[in-house]
Amino acid sequence: MRAVDLIAAKRDGAEHDRAEIAFLLDGFLAGTVATEQMAAWCMAVVWRGLSDREIDDLCDVMVHSGDVVDLTPLGRPAVDKHSTGGVGDKVTIALTPLVAACGVPVAKMSGRGLGHTGGTLDKLESIPGYRIALEIPELVRVVGEVGCAVVAQTARLVPADAALYALRDVTATVLAPGLIATSVMAKKLAAGAQAMVLDVKVGNGAFCRTLDEARELARLMHGLGTRAGRRVVCEITRMDAPLGRAVGNALEVAEALDVLRGDGPPDLVEIVRTSAGRLLRLADPALDEAGAAARVADAIASGAALETARRWIAAQGGDARVVDDPWAVMERAPIVLPVPAPRAGTVHAVHALEIGLAAVHLGAGRSRKEDPVDHAVGIVLAARPGDAVAAGDPLAFIHARSDAGAAECARAVAAAYELADVPYSPPPIVVETIGA
Amino acid sequence: MRAVDLIAAKRDGAEHDRAEIAFLLDGFLAGTVATEQMAAWCMAVVWRGLSDREIDDLCDVMVHSGDVVDLTPLGRPAVDKHSTGGVGDKVTIALTPLVAACGVPVAKMSGRGLGHTGGTLDKLESIPGYRIALEIPELVRVVGEVGCAVVAQTARLVPADAALYALRDVTATVLAPGLIATSVMAKKLAAGAQAMVLDVKVGNGAFCRTLDEARELARLMHGLGTRAGRRVVCEITRMDAPLGRAVGNALEVAEALDVLRGDGPPDLVEIVRTSAGRLLRLADPALDEAGAAARVADAIASGAALETARRWIAAQGGDARVVDDPWAVMERAPIVLPVPAPRAGTVHAVHALEIGLAAVHLGAGRSRKEDPVDHAVGIVLAARPGDAVAAGDPLAFIHARSDAGAAECARAVAAAYELADVPYSPPPIVVETIGA
Numbered sequence: 001m002r003a004v005d006l007i008a009a010k011r012d013g014a015e016h017d018r019a020e021i022a023f024l025l026d027g028f029l030a031g032t033v034a035t036e037q038m039a040a041w042c043m044a045v046v047w048r049g050l051s052d053r054e055i056d057d058l059c060d061v062m063v064h065s066g067d068v069v070d071l072t073p074l075g076r077p078a079v080d081k082h083s084t085g086g087v088g089d090k091v092t093i094a095l096t097p098l099v100a101a102c103g104v105p106v107a108k109m110s111g112r113g114l115g116h117t118g119g120t121l122d123k124l125e126s127i128p129g130y131r132i133a134l135e136i137p138e139l140v141r142v143v144g145e146v147g148c149a150v151v152a153q154t155a156r157l158v159p160a161d162a163a164l165y166a167l168r169d170v171t172a173t174v175l176a177p178g179l180i181a182t183s184v185m186a187k188k189l190a191a192g193a194q195a196m197v198l199d200v201k202v203g204n205g206a207f208c209r210t211l212d213e214a215r216e217l218a219r220l221m222h223g224l225g226t227r228a229g230r231r232v233v234c235e236i237t238r239m240d241a242p243l244g245r246a247v248g249n250a251l252e253v254a255e256a257l258d259v260l261r262g263d264g265p266p267d268l269v270e271i272v273r274t275s276a277g278r279l280l281r282l283a284d285p286a287l288d289e290a291g292a293a294a295r296v297a298d299a300i301a302s303g304a305a306l307e308t309a310r311r312w313i314a315a316q317g318g319d320a321r322v323v324d325d326p327w328a329v330m331e332r333a334p335i336v337l338p339v340p341a342p343r344a345g346t347v348h349a350v351h352a353l354e355i356g357l358a359a360v361h362l363g364a365g366r367s368r369k370e371d372p373v374d375h376a377v378g379i380v381l382a383a384r385p386g387d388a389v390a391a392g393d394p395l396a397f398i399h400a401r402s403d404a405g406a407a408e409c410a411r412a413v414a415a416a417y418e419l420a421d422v423p424y425s426p427p428p429i430v431v432e433t434i435g436a
Numbered sequence: 437m438r439a440v441d442l443i444a445a446k447r448d449g450a451e452h453d454r455a456e457i458a459f460l461l462d463g464f465l466a467g468t469v470a471t472e473q474m475a476a477w478c479m480a481v482v483w484r485g486l487s488d489r490e491i492d493d494l495c496d497v498m499v500h501s502g503d504v505v506d507l508t509p510l511g512r513p514a515v516d517k518h519s520t521g522g523v524g525d526k527v528t529i530a531l532t533p534l535v536a537a538c539g540v541p542v543a544k545m546s547g548r549g550l551g552h553t554g555g556t557l558d559k560l561e562s563i564p565g566y567r568i569a570l571e572i573p574e575l576v577r578v579v580g581e582v583g584c585a586v587v588a589q590t591a592r593l594v595p596a597d598a599a600l601y602a603l604r605d606v607t608a609t610v611l612a613p614g615l616i617a618t619s620v621m622a623k624k625l626a627a628g629a630q631a632m633v634l635d636v637k638v639g640n641g642a643f644c645r646t647l648d649e650a651r652e653l654a655r656l657m658h659g660l661g662t663r664a665g666r667r668v669v670c671e672i673t674r675m676d677a678p679l680g681r682a683v684g685n686a687l688e689v690a691e692a693l694d695v696l697r698g699d700g701p702p703d704l705v706e707i708v709r710t711s712a713g714r715l716l717r718l719a720d721p722a723l724d725e726a727g728a729a730a731r732v733a734d735a736i737a738s739g740a741a742l743e744t745a746r747r748w749i750a751a752q753g754g755d756a757r758v759v760d761d762p763w764a765v766m767e768r769a770p771i772v773l774p775v776p777a778p779r780a781g782t783v784h785a786v787h788a789l790e791i792g793l794a795a796v797h798l799g800a801g802r803s804r805k806e807d808p809v810d811h812a813v814g815i816v817l818a819a820r821p822g823d824a825v826a827a828g829d830p831l832a833f834i835h836a837r838s839d840a841g842a843a844e845c846a847r848a849v850a851a852a853y854e855l856a857d858v859p860y861s862p863p864p865i866v867v868e869t870i871g872a
Contacts, residue, residue, distance in 0.1 A: 036471045038472070040476060043475075044479050171443055171472055171475075
């Protein structure tokens with residue numbers, strides 16, 4: 001078998017068999033398939049696509065390129081969740097202890113942020129002491145003791161994905177749906193959960209700009225997961241405006257913990273509660289929708305979710321006082337600048353991409369992988385789509401390190417708002433569900 | 437400017453401007469555009485193609501990536517020829533001294549063979565002492581003195597082409613018509629000739645398998661040359677059967693020299709005389725077709741072509757006795773095995789690809805760039821398309837190093853012949869001409 005022949009086959013639209021896919025991917029990792037050959041193959045895949053069978057094989061080869069987490073010591077099926085990434089998406093931080101408080105274990109591996117979307121690991125590192133780097137046995141132990149953990153993916157899990165992603169990133173081949181679905185699902189399958197909810201975001205602030213793209217990605221990921229024997233639900237959710245009010249690391253942690261107190265912005269609460277209910281029903285198919293919703297509501301009302309959050313954060317070395325008094329332990333930015341509404345009206349849009357980029361520029365995110373992140377800075381939306389404002393009312397508050405940075409960010413945030421004189425009611429956040 | 441953005445643009449079907457093409461190609465040579473990025477770009481080009489304007493820019497950037505030959509010291513416009521490569525194609529060896537003998541200088545740079553097609557340099561190295569590596573000033577001096585020279589392309593001429601071709605070779609991106617045309621024409625433009633004949637071969641033994649592919653490549657190369665201010669004629673010629681009778685290095689040299697004696701197989705004679713006439717008329721537009729043909733016939737009949745061949749070969753260090761007594765100076769293979777016809781009939785086909793591969797297997801060519809070439813071995817066709825044979829008549833003769841090699845080659849050669857009971861008249865060798 002020769003790499004150049006396999007590239008030519010994909011270039012001409014042929015379907016690879018499993019041995020060919022393994023030859024390419026294993027060879028790429030071993031250095032016997034050259035980087036430039038893998039790059040040409042990736043572009044041929046962007047062109048010609050991958051069949052469902054090829055995707056299954058590619059995913060399986062990727063899963064077995066490294067370690068696989070064994071969660072059977074937990075004695076109960078564990079669940080997982082994934083989001084394709086959005087602005088203000090702090091769902092994991094609220095959802096994980098909430099589901100664990102309902103008796104379903106969650107062993108979650110997360111990533112860092114890049115570009116206009118933040119990363120859960122960066123957010124959690126706002127909590128003093130929180131350790132993201134747990135080896136797999138420690139991860140399983142923490143989940144066994146407190147019901148959940150949120151850690152960084154170890155380098156030994158799906159090493160093929162990291163290598164392939166780095167290549168795709170510099171060769172303009174990230175956007176092949178088959179490669180995206182495979183990259184996500186290989187990590188989910190290797191992480192060992194039996195059931196999962198996948199949140200595919202769609203809109204101006206999301207990776208998928210159109211509903212058709214989101215549907216295709218959801219279909220591919222759902223198929224990969226179910227054919228691999230997992231129970232999977234995909235939710236397509238809107239990412240036109242930031243999720244909730246807070247954009248920025250410590251600000252988002254505080255908002256996520258609000259949800260566990262029964263507080264928090266309604267769109268965030270809706271996604272967290274809906275996803276939690278789905279995960280409970282995936283773990284226990286005998287449970288009906290109302291029963292699952294009642295358990296979720298109980299976990300919040302009883303304080304069990306907050307207590308699980310305290311135990312989880314403490315188990316990972318974090319200062320658990322963050323749960324009850326966030327700003328006693330996390331750093332706040334020294335400057336808080338309101339962004340006044342230039343006129344009276346109703347908010348028709350708060351463009352997520354523009355808000356995300358403004359937050360990155362402020363220091364809350366990274367343009368390049370090697371950039372540091374400022375945990376304290378960010379943006380808090382005072383007015384959200386559908387809200388009416390008077391001229392001069394604050395649209396948002398900028399949390400910044402400097403007056404100049406705050407002023408620049410305020411201009412970008414003001415430009416992300418659309419105000420009009422007619423009323424506006426934002427559409428439901430969950431657009432479609434696949435596999436429920 | 438970032439390479440990844442340019443790859444994405446080509447992936448999405450956009451047209452590059454000249455600065456973008458120069459950024460990619462110069463960056464690739466300088467190492468600031470990564471090999472894997474160039475590979476992904478090449479596959480995007482196979483997918484999306486290049487516009488005529490992009491091809492002009494790419495070609496010009498390639499020409500100026502290295503030295504350019506200045507032939508103005510010759511005081512007369514020089515001509516050049518190129519063939520896209522075929523089995524038994526020894527046209528350059530006959531055409532070059534023939535045209536020079538008619539008073540038109542030829543400064544020819546040639547390549548080595550790879551795969552089923554042979555290379556002129558390998559053939560000429562069958563002549564003891566012949567030096568292919570002349571620096572540019574020496575090339576110009578030899579052409580000035582004897583009228584012609586055939587040398588290897590120096591590494592300083594179009595270095596971008598060698599680098600890009602090596603990358604395309606391992607990434608299954610050789611076959612983009614725009615890249616093929618640019619690769620050929622950058623070398624022709626850098627080599628300094630004012631006029632040229634380009635022989636685009638079509639058929640089972642050629643790079644272009646269909647007439648449409650050959651027409652497109654001819655159109656692209658003709659356009660590139662004429663827009664760069666050169667006079668260009670493209671001939672599309674058949675490569676279904678080997679050209680002439682001899683396939684193999686020394687065997688082909690001997691056959692090419694036969695043409696200068698007024699002998700040689702009719703298809704080879706037709707191409708050599710037609711191309712010579714075209715080159716004379718490109719060098720002197722006042723010459724009509726009959727006048728050019730008469731000069732070519734005179735050069736052969738008078739012995740001027742043979743004399744030019746002697747002086748040319750001697751000027752490049754070769755043993756000029758080869759012109760008059762080839763087998764006194766070139767090595768012959770020790771074994772000559774006839775391939776008997778399995779039945780009586782008329783030859784309807786001698787598949788060029790199969791003959792070429794059989795010759796490579798015998799040692800006359802290379803499967804890999806680093807393989808050595810055996811100058812003595814080869815195949816001589818006794819029966820050609822249209823010839824009638826009796827059962828047991830020789831179809832061909834195998835010139836081999838070993839009995840086992842000869843027997844194996846004989847089986848492959850027999851399988852390349854198609855015999856049938858009805859008569860057959862092969863089509864004309866020149867199918868179409870562009871730019872005449």
